[in-house]
Amino acid sequence: xxxxxxxxxxxxxxxxxxxxxxxxxxxxxxxxxxxxxxxxxxxxxxxxxxxxxxxxxxxxxxxxxxxxxxxxxxxxxxxxxxxxxxxxxxxxxxxxxxxxxxxxxxxxxxxxxxxxxxxxxxxxxxxxxxxxxxxxxxxxxxxxxxxxxxxxxxxxxxxxxxxxx
Amino acid sequence: xxxxxxxxxxxxxxxxxxxxxxxxxxxxxxxxxxxxxxxxxxxxxxxxxxxxxxxxxxxxxxxxxxxxxxxxxxxxxxxxxxxxxxxxxxxxxxxxxxxxxxxxxxxxxxxxxxxxxxxxxxxxxxxxxxxxxxxxxxxxxxxxxxxxxxxxxxxxxxxxxxx
Numbered sequence: 001x002x003x004x005x006x007x008x009x010x011x012x013x014x015x016x017x018x019x020x021x022x023x024x025x026x027x028x029x030x031x032x033x034x035x036x037x038x039x040x041x042x043x044x045x046x047x048x049x050x051x052x053x054x055x056x057x058x059x060x061x062x063x064x065x066x067x068x069x070x071x072x073x074x075x076x077x078x079x080x081x082x083x084x085x086x087x088x089x090x091x092x093x094x095x096x097x098x099x100x101x102x103x104x105x106x107x108x109x110x111x112x113x114x115x116x117x118x119x120x121x122x123x124x125x126x127x128x129x130x131x132x133x134x135x136x137x138x139x140x141x142x143x144x145x146x147x148x149x150x151x152x153x154x155x156x157x158x159x160x161x162x163x164x165x
Numbered sequence: 166x167x168x169x170x171x172x173x174x175x176x177x178x179x180x181x182x183x184x185x186x187x188x189x190x191x192x193x194x195x196x197x198x199x200x201x202x203x204x205x206x207x208x209x210x211x212x213x214x215x216x217x218x219x220x221x222x223x224x225x226x227x228x229x230x231x232x233x234x235x236x237x238x239x240x241x242x243x244x245x246x247x248x249x250x251x252x253x254x255x256x257x258x259x260x261x262x263x264x265x266x267x268x269x270x271x272x273x274x275x276x277x278x279x280x281x282x283x284x285x286x287x288x289x290x291x292x293x294x295x296x297x298x299x300x301x302x303x304x305x306x307x308x309x310x311x312x313x314x315x316x317x318x319x320x321x322x323x324x325x326x327x328x
Contacts, residue, residue: 023208030215037222041232081277107277113256114263118312118319126253126322132280140235149323153238154246155298157280161322 045137051103052141058097058106059129059146063162065092066108066127076127076163082107104133109159117164125165131158237300241317244301248318250279251296251305255314258284258292258307268292268307 069088070076077086083100085093086108099106107130117123128150133139139158143151150161222230237243254272261275262268268291269275272284283295287307294305305314312319 023212026212027215030219034219034222037226038230041230045232079276111253111256112260113253114259115256115311117322118252118315136235136237152246152249152321154243154250155280 048135048137048141049145051138052145055104055106055131055138055142056145058101059160061093061097062089062106062108062129065089067163068092070163076110076125076165077108079110080108082130082132084108103135103138104131106131107157109161123164126161127163127165128159128161130160132156133158240300243298244303245317245321247281247296247298247301247303248315249321250318251282251294251303252311252315252318254279254282254294254296255305255307255311258294262290 066077066086066089069092077088080086080099083105085097085099089108099108109126109128109130111126111128113124113126115121117126131139131142134156136156139153139156142158143153146160148160148162152159238246257275258268258272267289268286269284270286272278272282279296281297283297285293285295287293291307293307296303296305305311
């Protein structure tokens with residue numbers, strides 16, 4: 001025999017139980033999954049733009065160092081392999097500055113053109129920087145970020161020309 | 166006798182009251198079950214809608230929520246860029262030939278090599294370059310005029326700003 005129901009018990013003898021129901025758990029999981037589906041791509045996009053901005057900053061550092069060298073010595077650093085800092089720039093760049101990065105490589109370009117550019121034989125040298133990355137979103141974000149007209153893409157390499165001679 | 170009649174009346178009254186109490190309790194219980202069933206039905210509908218929405222958003226997210234990965238460049242762009250890069254590569258070889266009097270034995274003798282380039286030395290003066298990207302393969306022979314070979318690649322770079 002049970003005693004009389006407590007004064008705060010719901011009418012009709014229904015018992016109020018604590019904890020969560022399966023419906024509540026499933027609802028929360030659904031809400032979380034929907035938010036995740038929306039947020040993850042946005043976060044990836046933000047991260048890609050942040051990386052592109054970081055690359056752009058590296059560009060500026062290299063461009064400034066190379067331009068200083070050109071102003072002082074009237075010559076540009078020689079062409080170098082991808083990921084390798086041109087020896088002429090070693091002293092001008094901040095200590096530890098690397099062309100070999102986590103998700104991309106920088107590549108200093110100094111292309112000598114004995115026959116000139118097509119349609120303009122007066123241009124005998126192109127100076128620029130290439131970025132090699134397998135992340136196409138990153139490459140395209142970078143292409144959108146750097147307002148040079150002299151840029152082109154081939155495969156995983158994004159090249160920006162910033163000076164001619 | 167009076168006592169007996171009074172006690173019978175009291176017990177009959179008690180039975181009626183008890184019966185009414187039980188009836189009220191059964192009705193209240195039935196009402197509660199009805200309400201609970203209605204609530205459960207609504208919850209099932211809401212849950213089904215939530216599941217359907219989640220599936221829709223995961224599998225076919227609306228354009229506002231979707232960030233599509235970029236597709237590959239157009240074939241003509243890829244071909245033009247490859248022509249331009251092969252043009253630069255041929256110029257490196259030409260510079261090497263001017264400096265040394267012969268074309269290089271290996272492509273990297275003429276400096277850093279562009280990706281996807283293959284080189285075949287034919288004679289001291291002549292060579293062939295094979296350029297490959299993921300979808301385009303081109304071949305340039307040094308006997309061809311270079312400015313004809315570069316074709317649309319010449320339009321890839323806008324150098325007007327420097328002039």
